[in-house]
Amino acid sequence: MITRRGVALVVGAVALLVAGCSSAEVAATVDGVEIAESAVLGIRVANEGEVSVPGDQFRSDLSRLIFTQALLVAAEADFGFTGLDTPETREAYLASIDPREQEFLDSIATDTSLTDEALKVTVTQLVLMTKVREELPDDWTIWIDEAVEQAEITVRSDIGTWFSAADGIAPPPRSP
Secondary structure (H helix, E strand, O other): OOOHHHHHHHHHHHHHHHHHHHOOOEEEEEOOEEEEHHHHHOOEHHHOOOOOOOHHHHHHHHHHHHHHHHHHHHHHHHHOOOOOOOHHHHHHHHOOOOHHHHHHHHHHHOOOOEOHHHHHHHHHHHHHHHHHHHHOOOOHHHHHHHHHHHOOEEEOHHHHOOOOHHHOOOOOOOOO
């Protein structure tokens, strides 16, 4: 005989299962901004529909997203820049880039292993560097190093064994 309590337990268990399956796993947090595992997997075409990828590749793509987010946070804090990662900002930047930058972006756009998301991240990084360079023409690379060092970065524990603040944003690759 099924009791009300039994029904409630089953409904609760199913609700937890559905919630667990539908929520994105957070791979890292940068100054309170979450980077979802799906965003990391969305960088490469080979990852589409995958739930597991080589560890070095995942770490590399995660590092790229952490780096970009740390710079976005620092650019807002230090210069008041907001919206640098919006489609409108990327489009405006692309409308005025020089041929050398266009050639670089074309090489990314034609790389069949990368997705449009990889191109968006790269354009966002170029927008960031351009804006900061306008503010700090002489020492903008020092600002980038400091921004990453000062970011509060948390990486999920099962991923985090390879990463620590002392290692920097792109630690040496290790086998998974």
